[in-house]
Amino acid sequence: MWPRTVDWEELRFGVEIEFVGGNPAAVELLPGWVMAFDELQVDDTGEDSGAELKPPPLLWRDREQMRVMLDRLKATGARANWSCGLHVHVGLEPWGQDIVLPLVDEALAHQDALRGLLRTAEDRLIHCPPVVPAMRDRYLAKPERASLVRRGRPQSHRCGINAAAWFDFGTVEIRYPNGSLEYDEVVNTVELCLRFVAAVGAGRLVPPAAAGATGGGAAASGPAASAADAAALAALLGAPADGYPLPRPAPRWHRERAWLEDALVPVLEPLVRSRVPEAEILAIRPVPGGFRVTAEEPGDRRMAFLTRPGPDGWSLEPLESERG
Structure with a gap:
């Protein structure tokens, strides 16, 4: 049922x-x-590192569990770097699927301000x-999950305010935090994030037409929300x-890697899809003898290929399936 007023402290x-370094198995x-x-995640040398720590569904009164686990994690030498994020899931049980469309509406109105308040790093916007x-x-x-996700690189299927998570977990996922x-x-x-979802659930935020929303394109190409917009959102939410x-x-090498991937995806995607029609390229990495291309099919099955340019065009050789 929407709208419905729910105390933000009672939302699960x-x-x-996400973190790099440390000893995840020892925590x-x-x-x-x-x-x-x-x-x-990716450490500062470009190597895969760390892991991802996740709690069971918590309530605000359980938050000290996070302090305990963060202290244990840091005691092993773990840290967060530029490649890491925090993804906050908020349960939508009080409203059910009725809140999904209001979440989309409020994302169109307020996502730029929310992203500005959280100061999302430019390299994480993908x-x-x-x-x-x-x-x-x-x-x-x-009204289904597929309507709320993006085509393109698999790491960018889920929006910063990811209402599609309702269909996966019964939540909305806020992906902006560093x-x-x-x-x-x-x-x-x-x-x-709890206050934002509670405000959406109560119908307290301004709808897109009244807010003068630009369609949420600022993250991709337009100016970011002003500091005043971000501060106003925090004040409105009491956050x-x-x-x-x-x-x-x-680091520079990571940005150069991203530029290289952006240049190669349009060239290599048709070649990969000639083998796996619905696959999307997840990553392209230089390796001895060419480039390792990791692709992902619907259903999250991953496969890897070795590709190299030659006089007759690009070759593509399968390496292995990474996830069954």
């Missing part, structure tokens, strides 16, 4: 805590907490692209105006 939440987990060893008006139109025509292992920054971020994880610039 989870947070995906003693509280009951229900999970260490996702296959969710690797992981949290904006909601666009076409998604609303698709969802009205067919990574941190500092309790105060993590708990401020969780509070902001902290600062104290969130700061952005960290990616």
